[in-house]
Amino acid sequence: MTENLTMTQMADDIVKAVKTEYSSLNMLNVLILGKTGVGKSTLINSVFSENLAATGTGRPITEHIQPLRKNKFPLTIYDTPGLELSGGNSAENLLNEVSKLVKKGINSGSVDEAIHCIWYCISTPSHRIESSEIEFLKKLFSSTTTRNVPIIIILTQSYSKKDAKALMCEIQKERLPVERVVPVLAADYELDEDDIKKAYGLENLVDIMYQLIPEAVQSTFAAVQKSSIQLKKKEAHSIVAKAATKAAITGAVPIPFPDAAILVPEQISMLAKITSIFGIPMQKATLTAVLSAMIGTTGATNAGRAIVGTALKFIPGAGSVVGGAISAATASALTAALGEAYIVIMTGIASGEFPLSILTSPEGKKKMSEIFKAKLTNTST
Ligand SMILES: Nc1nc2c(ncn2[C@@H]2O[C@H](COP(=O)(O)OP(=O)(O)O)[C@@H](O)[C@H]2O)c(=O)[nH]1
Ligand SMILES: [Mg+2]
Structure with missing residues (x-):
């Protein structure tokens, strides 16, 4: 499966999971x-x-x-x-x-x-x-x-x-x-x-x-409610904290990597939960762009590979990654970074600072990569 197909499939999984999350409220x-x-x-x-x-x-x-x-x-x-x-x-x-x-x-x-x-x-x-x-x-x-x-x-x-x-x-x-x-x-x-x-x-x-x-x-x-973005953020942070804890307990899980850009079901569900809290109608194409900007290798520039490659240096134990299996601490840190970066993007959309339409543009993708990279550095230090 090519990179893009994987991203599209994951975006599709998230769109479906958002519906499930929403109806389970x-x-x-x-x-x-x-x-x-x-x-x-x-x-x-x-x-x-x-x-x-x-x-x-x-x-x-x-x-x-x-x-x-x-x-x-x-x-x-x-x-x-x-x-x-x-x-x-x-x-x-x-x-x-x-x-x-x-x-x-x-x-x-x-x-x-x-x-x-x-x-x-x-x-x-x-x-x-x-x-x-x-x-x-x-x-x-x-x-x-x-x-x-x-x-x-x-x-x-x-x-x-x-x-x-x-x-x-x-x-x-x-x-x-x-x-x-x-x-x-x-x-x-x-x-x-x-x-x-x-x-x-x-x-x-x-x-x-x-x-x-x-x-x-x-x-x-x-x-x-739409009056308090702060409240949405607070709720989303607790979703991320729970998912990160779970990732640490599960231990060695495959997570976003340039060569195996796969999110585990817990991460799909985390992103779906955050999306439903923000109540932003995310289309498959937009989500695909968000995912590939954050975790993918963009074929042309290899930006994704570079980001994850650099970021992994910050994470203790990440050097010993074998075949996508990583330590509990790394799984937890990456899940947290993914969730926190997604919150920044959702908050930007909700506040009008980051219009949905620019997410699929090159500047939008670059910005999202930077956000994810910054969160990786934060959550692993
Ligand atoms: N500008 C402004 N108008 C208001 C506000 N609250 C009520 N109104 C106006 O007062 C009128 C009655 O409001 P409405 O919400 O229909 O009252 P209801 O009968 O209690 O449901 C409408 O013309 C509203 O536009 C407000 O906070 N700001
Ligand atoms: Mg009335």
């Missing part, structure tokens, strides 16, 4: 409450990487809680009919529905069915929290917190941080058993033509929520 379920127009839909679309909600559509079409889902996206948002507390017994009905939904999830015994977090949205420009809303919140707490569902109060449309702070103080006076009160501005807000308030607070919201949700859905959350 537990479903994350978030319930969102708040009056119509406070910015629930805007917030949902700003935090999560798929557009799930229609914004600014005025009065909700349904009186019931609506699950918003996208095929193959491991997130369900339960969007609630805008809590207009003045009208009849609608608040009572909504509380019952919420309570039923939470109970149903718990009784199912399945993590995929449970409600993992509740967002209660209050609009900061409204300047106040009504007594009816406080009543609602207290009832909500007594019916759900005993069931271990964390509730976050989100102050939406907080283009005035001063107003947000004042409202936060008001809410804190009520001594609700709330986990957190978090001010956000989900999208840039144009106060005036020359006065645009930049969106903020979403990364903070994501960090807070990550700490509150069950461990079983933390990876899902890191994958489906």
Whole structure:
């Protein structure tokens, strides 16, 4: 098999493994409450990487809680009919529905069915929290917190941080058993033509929520949210650490070499896991380019051979490589370097610093080779 065929085959394996990884993530379920127009839909679309909600559509079409889902996206948002507390017994009905939904999830015994977090949205420009809303919140707490569902109060449309702070103080006076009160501005807000308030607070919201949700859905959350690249990186580092440890235990495994550019299944799975956490749609051709830049010999220049050849000098024991069998320490170091370099590339793509289109270009390949080489030097010293 030629070099390129091997790379294409591995890229194909990774693309397939990404699908498997993605579908093995537990479903994350978030319930969102708040009056119509406070910015629930805007917030949902700003935090999560798929557009799930229609914004600014005025009065909700349904009186019931609506699950918003996208095929193959491991997130369900339960969007609630805008809590207009003045009208009849609608608040009572909504509380019952919420309570039923939470109970149903718990009784199912399945993590995929449970409600993992509740967002209660209050609009900061409204300047106040009504007594009816406080009543609602207290009832909500007594019916759900005993069931271990964390509730976050989100102050939406907080283009005035001063107003947000004042409202936060008001809410804190009520001594609700709330986990957190978090001010956000989900999208840039144009106060005036020359006065645009930049969106903020979403990364903070994501960090807070990550700490509150069950461990079983933390990876899902890191994958489906787009507000914190930092969180994706953190999750990816722990994937690499696990894979490197595993490589050390397995010991002599074949790993990326100029003459036997083969990734073992653990390394394929590591790259697939990282790809799914970043949620970047990697095409086979792009992945082939990434792989050949990092670990391959590019026929024309032999750059890959040179890189690995040089890098091996940094790794203790690497001199005694025989037929692709290497020491545990080397296997571990190479796996870590591969994973860490891939994180740098993914982070670059996610932040827009490293557009997908340049990965297949000569400069892109050169840059990726350099990244891998730098990581090899780091992880083995
Ligand atoms: N610029 C800006 N507009 C917002 C923000 N939040 C809500 N809006 C606007 O307020 C209106 C109602 O928001 P929407 O998300 O539909 O509220 P929902 O009824 O609670 O889902 C829409 O026109 C949004 O564009 C925000 O953070 N920034
Ligand atoms: Mg809405």
